Amino acid sequence: xxxxxxxxxxxxxxxxxxxxxxxxxxxxxxxxxxxxxxxxxxxxxxxxxxxxxxxxxxxxxxxxxxxxxxxxxxxxxxxxxxxxxxxxxxxxxxxxxxxxxxxxxxxxxxxxxxxxxxxxxxxxxxxxxxxxxxxxxxxxxxxxxxxxxxxxxxxxxxxxxxxxxxxxxxxxxxxxxxxxxxxxxxxxxxxxxxxxxxxxxx
Amino acid sequence: xxxxxxxxxxxxxxxxxxxxxxxxxxxxxxxxxxxxxxxxxxxxxxxxxxxxxxxxxxxxxxxxxxxxxxxxxxxxxxxxxxxxxxxxxxxxxxxxxxxxxxxxxxxxxxxxxxxxxxxxxxxxxxxxxxxxxxxxxxxxxxxxxxxxxxxxxxxxxxxxxxxxxxxxxxxxxxxxxxxxxxxxxxxxxxxxxxxxxxxxxxxxxxxxxxxxxxxxxxxxxxxxxxxxxxxxxxxxxxxxxxxxxxxxxxxxxxxxxxxxxxxxxxxxxxxxxxxxxxxxxxxxxxxxxxxxxxxxxxxxxxxxxxxxxxxxxxxxxxxxxxxxxxxxxxxxxxxxxxxxxxxxx
Amino acid sequence: xxxxxxxxxxxxxxxxxxxxxxxxxxxxxxxxxxxxxxxxxxxxxxxxxxxxxxxxxxxxxxxxxxxxxxxxxxxxxxxxxxxxxxxxxxxxxxxxxxxxxxxxxxxxxxxxxxxxxxxxxxxxxxxxxxxxxxxxxxxxxxxxxxxxxxxxxxxxxxxxxxxxxxxxxxxxxxxxxxxxxxxxxxxxxxxxxxxxxxxxxxxxxxxxxxxxxxxxxxxxxxxxxxxx
Numbered sequence: 001x002x003x004x005x006x007x008x009x010x011x012x013x014x015x016x017x018x019x020x021x022x023x024x025x026x027x028x029x030x031x032x033x034x035x036x037x038x039x040x041x042x043x044x045x046x047x048x049x050x051x052x053x054x055x056x057x058x059x060x061x062x063x064x065x066x067x068x069x070x071x072x073x074x075x076x077x078x079x080x081x082x083x084x085x086x087x088x089x090x091x092x093x094x095x096x097x098x099x100x101x102x103x104x105x106x107x108x109x110x111x112x113x114x115x116x117x118x119x120x121x122x123x124x125x126x127x128x129x130x131x132x133x134x135x136x137x138x139x140x141x142x143x144x145x146x147x148x149x150x151x152x153x154x155x156x157x158x159x160x161x162x163x164x165x166x167x168x169x170x171x172x173x174x175x176x177x178x179x180x181x182x183x184x185x186x187x188x189x190x191x192x193x194x195x196x197x198x199x200x201x202x
Numbered sequence: 203x204x205x206x207x208x209x210x211x212x213x214x215x216x217x218x219x220x221x222x223x224x225x226x227x228x229x230x231x232x233x234x235x236x237x238x239x240x241x242x243x244x245x246x247x248x249x250x251x252x253x254x255x256x257x258x259x260x261x262x263x264x265x266x267x268x269x270x271x272x273x274x275x276x277x278x279x280x281x282x283x284x285x286x287x288x289x290x291x292x293x294x295x296x297x298x299x300x301x302x303x304x305x306x307x308x309x310x311x312x313x314x315x316x317x318x319x320x321x322x323x324x325x326x327x328x329x330x331x332x333x334x335x336x337x338x339x340x341x342x343x344x345x346x347x348x349x350x351x352x353x354x355x356x357x358x359x360x361x362x363x364x365x366x367x368x369x370x371x372x373x374x375x376x377x378x379x380x381x382x383x384x385x386x387x388x389x390x391x392x393x394x395x396x397x398x399x400x401x402x403x404x405x406x407x408x409x410x411x412x413x414x415x416x417x418x419x420x421x422x423x424x425x426x427x428x429x430x431x432x433x434x435x436x437x438x439x440x441x442x443x444x445x446x447x448x449x450x451x452x453x454x455x456x457x458x459x460x461x462x463x464x465x466x467x468x469x470x471x472x473x474x475x476x477x478x479x480x481x482x483x484x485x486x487x488x489x490x491x492x493x494x495x496x497x498x499x500x501x502x503x504x505x506x507x508x509x510x511x512x513x514x515x516x517x518x519x520x521x522x523x524x525x526x527x528x529x530x531x532x533x534x535x536x537x538x539x540x541x542x543x544x545x546x547x
Numbered sequence: 548x549x550x551x552x553x554x555x556x557x558x559x560x561x562x563x564x565x566x567x568x569x570x571x572x573x574x575x576x577x578x579x580x581x582x583x584x585x586x587x588x589x590x591x592x593x594x595x596x597x598x599x600x601x602x603x604x605x606x607x608x609x610x611x612x613x614x615x616x617x618x619x620x621x622x623x624x625x626x627x628x629x630x631x632x633x634x635x636x637x638x639x640x641x642x643x644x645x646x647x648x649x650x651x652x653x654x655x656x657x658x659x660x661x662x663x664x665x666x667x668x669x670x671x672x673x674x675x676x677x678x679x680x681x682x683x684x685x686x687x688x689x690x691x692x693x694x695x696x697x698x699x700x701x702x703x704x705x706x707x708x709x710x711x712x713x714x715x716x717x718x719x720x721x722x723x724x725x726x727x728x729x730x731x732x733x734x735x736x737x738x739x740x741x742x743x744x745x746x747x748x749x750x751x752x753x754x755x756x757x758x759x760x761x762x763x764x765x766x767x768x769x770x771x772x773x774x775x
Contacts, residue, residue, distance in 0.1 A: 068568055069560040076572045083576035087583045094590035097598055101680075160371075173302075173373035176684065177341035186316070344684070 009134045016138030022115045023146035024195040029115040033147055034184040036106050040163045043151030044144070045099050049092065049107060051140025053084040054116050058136035061124040068125075077120045078111065085110045115139060146191075153187050154178045222324070225429055226284035229475070230291055232420045236471075237295075239403050239413040243353050244299040246362040248409055252294040254303040258310020259290030259335075266319060285324050289313050292332035292475055295410025296468060296515070297339070299351040302368035305343060309335040329522045330482050333515050340515070346373075350383055350406040383407045384466040386511040394458060400465035411468035421474025434483055435473040437494025438501075439464060445502040457506055469501060472514035482522040489525075489532035496528075497521045603636055606665030606675030607646035610638025616763060618756035623763040632661075635753065642765045646674060649753055653745035656737040658682040660691075662745055664701065666753065668762065671707030672726070673715075673746065681738075688738035696720070697739065700729045706750040714747040 022028050032050070037043045057080050068076045089107045093100045100107070110116070119139055124132040155161055158178030160168040177183045241248040263286035290310045297306055313335030321327040340347045351363065384394050384405050395405050403413030410417070425432040447460030463469065477483060477497055484493050497517045504513025603613050613636040615626040626634040636648040647666040652659055660683070665675035678692045691697060705726035706713055713727045717740050723730040731739040 064572075068572075069565050071560060072565045072569055076569060079569075079572050079576055083579050086580055090583050090587040090591065093594065094587035097591075097594040168371055171372045173343060173346070173368075173371065175342040176344055177338065180341065180684070182341055189320075 009131060012131055013134045013138040016135065016140070016142040017145070018142070020139075021142040021146060021195075022139055023143060024192060026115075026118075027192075028118060029113045029143065030188075031109060032106050032113065033150065033188065034181060036103055037147050037150040037154055037184055037187075038158060038179045039102070039155045040148060040151040041099065042102050043147040045092065046103060046106065046110075047140070047144025047147050049085075049088040050110055050113060050116070050143055051137070052088055053081060053110055054119060054136040054140045054143075055133060056084045057081045057116060057120055058124040058132040059129060061120045062127060062129045062132035065125045073125065074117075074121070077117055077125075081116050081120070082111045115143060149191065150184065150187055153191075154183055158183060220429070221283075222285065223283040226288045228427070228429060229424060230284060230288050232424055233291060233295070233410070233475070235416050235420055236410045236413060237291075239416045240295070240299075240409045243403050243412060244351055244409065247299045247351070247366050250303060250362065250366055251297055251299065251301060251306050251409060252291060254306035255294035255297065255310040255335075256287055256290030258307035258312075259286045259293065259314045259331075260310075262286075262311060262314045262319060266323075283324065285318075286314055289318070289331045289335075292471075293335045295471060295475075296332065296336045296408050298347060298349060298407075299409055300349060300363045300365045301339075301346060302370075303366050304368065304370035305339060305346065309339045311335075312338040325481055327481055328525075329519055330476050330479050333476060333519055333522075336515055337519060348386075350408075352406055353404050383511065384462075385505060394462060394466075397461065397465065400462070405466075408468060408471075411471050414465040414470045417470040417474060421470070424474070430474060430478045431480070431483070431487075431490055433487060433490040434478045434494045437491045438473040438477055438498045439469070441495045441498025442469060442501055445499055449502070449506060463502060463505065467505070467512045468514040472501075472518055473497075477518050477521070482525060484525050484528045484532065486529060486532040486534060488534075489528040492528050492532060493521055493525065496524060602663050602677050602679060603638065603648045605677050606663055607636075607638040607648050608665075608674075609640050610645045611640050613638050613648065614763070618752075618760055622760055635756075637763060639765055644668065644762060644765065647753075649749060650679075651745045651749035653741055653748060655681055655683055655741040656688050657684065660738075660741055660745065662742065664746065664749075666706075666750075668757065670703070671705065671754070673701050673704040673706055673750070676701035676742070676746075683735075683738045688735050690732045690735050691738045691742055694732050696730055697732050704729065704746070706746070707754055712751045712754050715743050715750075717743040 016022065020026060023033055029050070032046050036046050057077070060080050061077055064076075085108065088110070089100075092103070092107060119136060123135045127135070152162065155163075156167060157175045159174050160166060160172035166172075175183070178187070237248065237252065260281065263281050267281040290313070293309050293313050294306060297309065313331045316338065317329060317331030317334030318324065318327045384400060384407070399405050400412075401415045403416070405412050421430065421435060424430040425435070442463050443460040445460075446458070446463035449457040450459040458466075473494075477494065484490055497514075500517035500520060501513045504510060504516060510516075600613075604610070607613075615629070615634045615636050616623040617626040617629055617634055618624070623635075632650055632652060634650050636650075637644060638646045638648060647668065649664055649666055650661070651664065652661045654660075658681070660678065661680040663677050663679055664673050666672075667674045676698065681689065681692065683689045683691060700723070703726065704715060706715065708727070716725075716728050717731050717736075718724075718728045720731055720733045722728075729739065729743050
């Protein structure tokens with residue numbers, strides 16, 4: 001259930017980064033985590049787009065939490081989230097068509113990313129705006145850090161580059177599997193193992 | 203505990219005198235002729251690739267042994283049972299002779315870590331560990347894994363291709379050493395080698411897949427000693443021959459014959475040494491026949507209709523995944539009951 | 548600050564209020580979307596045009612403007628508003644035709660491959676090829692986009708010999724002897740074959756359209772005006 005209202009705002013923020021990390025601890029939103037983390041750039045854009053949608057929808061959901069009737073809340077949240085996802089889609093197309101082509105349908109699929117609806121339902125709809133924003137920023141940052149970590153490992157091994165810059169020199173042998181979906185499962189599994197070794201409070 | 207009057211325990215009740223370690227080392231030893239034949243045809247790179255793959259397989263197993271000793275866990279030390287050694291050896295026999303040593307090492311590592319340890323160690327793995335390692339290498343380095351050395355000339359056996367010593371993480375110059383395997387020749391409609399060459403192994407291919415006759419003899423020895431369940435290889439080979447010959451009868455120009463399918467590629471090695479792995483094959487005798495037939499059909503289907511020239515690896519991995527289901531449907535009737543196998547429990 | 552449970556009591560909410568709230572949310576959403584669309588549309592259009600222009604220039608050398616047309620029943624029809632897939636771009640330099648860029652697509656190893664190829668009317672040959680969209684296996688099939696030897700096939704690939712269409716033929720690497728043969732990528736035969744098949748399927752239709760409809764008249768307006 002939602003955390004106590006007495007919790008300081010900094011704790012609300014840092015929870016998403018580590019203790020309740022949406023990828024490594026909650027294991028939510030696996031569709032983009034597995035599908036678009038083949039390069040650091042794709043991961044970063046996906047993380048930022050998701051964070052934007054998280055924060056923007058958290059503000060609106062939190063503001064309207066007393067207005068929206070319980071019976072139609074999910075429909076309203078989805079409408080709000082879909083609006084911001086479509087905005088993000090337009091903005092990414094305007095900034096770089098290349099990245100938009102690489103991310104493909106996965107930008108539109110942010111709508112069904114369970115992290116966003118989950119935070120709207122579990123946190124923003126029960127908390128004031130400032131705390132909701134802190135929570136959304138924390139979750140967004142946690143998600144972004146996690147998928148950029150995945151993207152870093154996959155791009156380093158799969159293409160020998162980082163953000164498109166060659167790291168291992170020209171005669172590097174790319175591990176093709178790392179760019180393919182199978183590599184995402186391997187890397188995610190190993191990172192989950194690592195996070196559990198370090199010890200996250202469940 | 204000293205000799206309880208009534209010992210209540212689960213099956214198995216009948217135990218063979220052969221220990222896991224005895225079986226593993228015995229199988230490894232029976233592969234020695236295969237290794238010798240491979241060295242004869244592909245030269246000095248063979249022992250090096252084998253050593254690298256075994257090293258890759260043994261290192262994680264050794265670490266696990268040390269960790270367990272420190273944790274004072276009561277299991278037998280896993281390194282000494284020889285299963286990691288055998289996994290590394292089998293993996294090496296499926297690799298192309300010109301593969302860089304660092305890739306062979308990585309393959310061994312993946313075989314044991316992703317193929318066995320993560321499932322809970324020996325006896326708990328779903329898939330054949332050596333084939334997991336090979337599948338990983340195939341997916342990671344498809345170009346290197348499909349570049350084959352030509353068969354060595356008489357004078358050049360001592361030479362080792364330079365690609366073996368590629369610095370880790372760097373690419374090998376495999377374009378220079380490419381030769382076509384009999385199966386890829388068949389895929390692209392080129393003339394295939396003589397039957398005798400296929401039988402004795404004078405064709406390009408993975409280290410241990412070319413000498414069909416030697417592998418057959420080694421496998422037969424293991425079957426006679428009761429180490430390998432003969433039903434699985436027999437069922438695989440018979441199915442491949444039947445399906446392959448059937449297709450050949452339908453269109454002799456379009457499809458290679460049954461004997462070609464039997465002797466080309468990794469079928470012999472896969473059938474005798476990988477599909478018959480007791481951990482990942484069915485427990486019931488009827489299940490073994492089904493398991494073998496499934497592999498046989500898949501091998502021919504992938505080879506003839508698929509995009510890949512060779513299908514033994516994926517066929518066995520796929521059948522491994524089907525093993526629990528096969529076990530379930532082939533339960534023998536318990537004495538004195540009318541139990542029908544299937545999903546009834 | 549209110550306790551979490553006190554919000555949204557489940558009791559009696561009239562349908563009228565629900566409809567009102569949903570309507571308001573919908574209205575606000577559409578306003579936001581229209582606003583964003585109007586702000587970003589020019590940039591998106593410019594990005595798309597630049598991408599297309601770059602692809603066109605890469606297969607037809609020296610053209611300063613392109614006109615998108617599609618073959619119709621009785622003549623070439625404007626293809627400016629036609630969604631991509633079967634357009635023929637006539638490239639002009641100083642009102643004289645320098646080459647054609649043709650869209651084509653076909654099944655690859657993983658998914659549909661969309662390509663753009665340059666075509667020279669006088670020699671009847673393909674003069675360039677670029678992949679617009681493909682999901683071929685990284686490291687193997689995607690060599691169709693950048694393998695220099697493979698791309699060199701399309702510098703001059705004859706598809707019309709003495710007035711008759713010729714189908715391109717894929718041959719193993721290093722065995723190309725004829726102008727209509729394509730040197731395959733070793734290890735990526737399926738993807739190489741896919742490109743060959745796309746060209747073999749597309750070029751006869753193009754040759755037929757050119758023979759039936761002739762070349763369209765060069766555009767009348769001056770090149771400087773609407774060159775992107």
